[in-house]
Amino acid sequence: MIHRRLQRGLLSVVLVLSSTGISYSQTSSITGTVTDQTKAPAAGVAIRIDGVDTGSVREVRSNDQGNFSVPLLQPGAYRLTAQKEGFKAVTRSGIRLDVGETARLDLTLELGSVAESVAVTADAPLLDTEGATVGKVVESRRIDDLPLNGRNVLALTMITPGVKSNAGPANSGFADRGLTLSMISINGGPSAANEIILDGISSIQPVFADPTINPPVDAVQEFRVQSGTMSAEYGFTAGGVVNLVTKSGSNQMHGTVYHFLRNDALDARNTFAVTKPPFRFNQFGAAIGGHVIKNRLFYFGNWEEWRYNRSTPLIGTFPTAQQRTGDFSDLRDTAGRTIALYDPSTTIANPAGSGFVRTPYAGNRIPTSQLDPVSLNMQKYYPSPNRTPSDPFTNANNYSKNSAEKRNQRGINARVDYRVSNSNNLFGRFSFFDYRTDNGTTAAN
Numbered sequence: 001m002i003h004r005r006l007q008r009g010l011l012s013v014v015l016v017l018s019s020t021g022i023s024y025s026q027t028s029s030i031t032g033t034v035t036d037q038t039k040a041p042a043a044g045v046a047i048r049i050d051g052v053d054t055g056s057v058r059e060v061r062s063n064d065q066g067n068f069s070v071p072l073l074q075p076g077a078y079r080l081t082a083q084k085e086g087f088k089a090v091t092r093s094g095i096r097l098d099v100g101e102t103a104r105l106d107l108t109l110e111l112g113s114v115a116e117s118v119a120v121t122a123d124a125p126l127l128d129t130e131g132a133t134v135g136k137v138v139e140s141r142r143i144d145d146l147p148l149n150g151r152n153v154l155a156l157t158m159i160t161p162g163v164k165s166n167a168g169p170a171n172s173g174f175a176d177r178g179l180t181l182s183m184i185s186i187n188g189g190p191s192a193a194n195e196i197i198l199d200g201i202s203s204i205q206p207v208f209a210d211p212t213i214n215p216p217v218d219a220v221q222e223f224r225v226q227s228g229t230m231s232a233e234y235g236f237t238a239g240g241v242v243n244l245v246t247k248s249g250s251n252q253m254h255g256t257v258y259h260f261l262r263n264d265a266l267d268a269r270n271t272f273a274v275t276k277p278p279f280r281f282n283q284f285g286a287a288i289g290g291h292v293i294k295n296r297l298f299y300f301g302n303w304e305e306w307r308y309n310r311s312t313p314l315i316g317t318f319p320t321a322q323q324r325t326g327d328f329s330d331l332r333d334t335a336g337r338t339i340a341l342y343d344p345s346t347t348i349a350n351p352a353g354s355g356f357v358r359t360p361y362a363g364n365r366i367p368t369s370q371l372d373p374v375s376l377n378m379q380k381y382y383p384s385p386n387r388t389p390s391d392p393f394t395n396a397n398n399y400s401k402n403s404a405e406k407r408n409q410r411g412i413n414a415r416v417d418y419r420v421s422n423s424n425n426l427f428g429r430f431s432f433f434d435y436r437t438d439n440g441t442t443a444a445n
Helices: 140-145 153-161 375-382
Strands: 006-019 028-035 046-051 057-061 067-073 075-082 089-097 102-104 117-120 133-139 164-165 182-186 193-199 219-229 240-247 253-264 277-291 296-318 342-349 356-360 401-418 424-438
Touching: 028 089, 046 067, 057 067, 133 153, 140 153, 140 219, 153 164, 153 219, 153 342, 164 375
Parallel strands: 028 102, 089 117, 193 240
Antiparallel strands: 006 424, 028 067, 046 057, 046 075, 075 089, 133 219, 164 182, 219 240, 253 277, 277 296, 296 401, 342 356, 401 424
16 A cells, blocks of 8 residues: 555564474475385385485385375475385486475386386476365576566466456556555455465465565565465465465575666657656665585575656646636637636526526626635645647646656565474574655656
């Protein structure tokens, strides 16, 4: 909600300790069944899941029916290894898990020595057959590479199936980075009645339904737009869910420095503007992620500044210099005919029938004695005409100005991931956002 002057600082600190992951809504799972070549269940198979980027390790065994499940995995790249005495080891690489996904991966063991192995290295899509939730993931590559006018990650919800904007084509996050972005309908649900989850925590203001924390593009790993039949963890919504995950560090150090800009020096003058209105848009920042202790302690940080300073030409109609003195001899219609003004003090009953009649002012001029002093004092707050009117008879559109709009935003995100053991992870995030607007005006030259 934009007011004439608004200063809003938002601070969010999230600290989560779980047995193996961050939170159910922000993690992924792998499930499947292990069989031998005769399709008989293989019980007691050792299943090992290795995180490619973080060096994390998860180990489980298949049960009597050959089923296994590895829950609470952070979204990312993984490698799976299955081993059992009397069978060749099976290694499956190229596994990519998205946020909120329960991927199914069935394995078949071949007779042989454990020293022998069957390796599958090609990336293959994994099916999520375990839930009824309909969802579409927008992963890190598309978030980083797709052009975004305003570089707001929530604008990418529009590329997912079933999402409709109720704010028109302005749903880009270029100028309005709050309410406009949240005014979407997911699979026919009510507008602005959706849940936004950031790292497992609700990030939406109940009053206006706009995002509490608006993470920059460089701080988001991926997100999923979800609808349909969802589990109980997705409450507080009459529509769908936008499930975001912030980036974490890895064993490899990565960083970016960026600056995106738009400037009136590169623009043409607006047709209705007397001069080219000023327009400045600057979005700049930096991000860095890496490790403090390899395979165990990781960090990620992002800082971003957003500056929006734009003027829009406005056109209006104001009294001429003659009219300000009570002289309305130039008051005409579009055909050039004089529009008569009548003296209210001469109102009498119509001698010819029903109603009343009044006498017009001589020359369409109001005597000075009848001018209200309050009205005369208020005239100083009305601007004088400064442009050639669109219609010389009516003096329509005889004034123009540039209406200035200034908005600034600063965002800081910091995240630390600590792998206590193969069974326990500790995760913490600090977010601070300061959003300001100052809607003043500048006169046209």
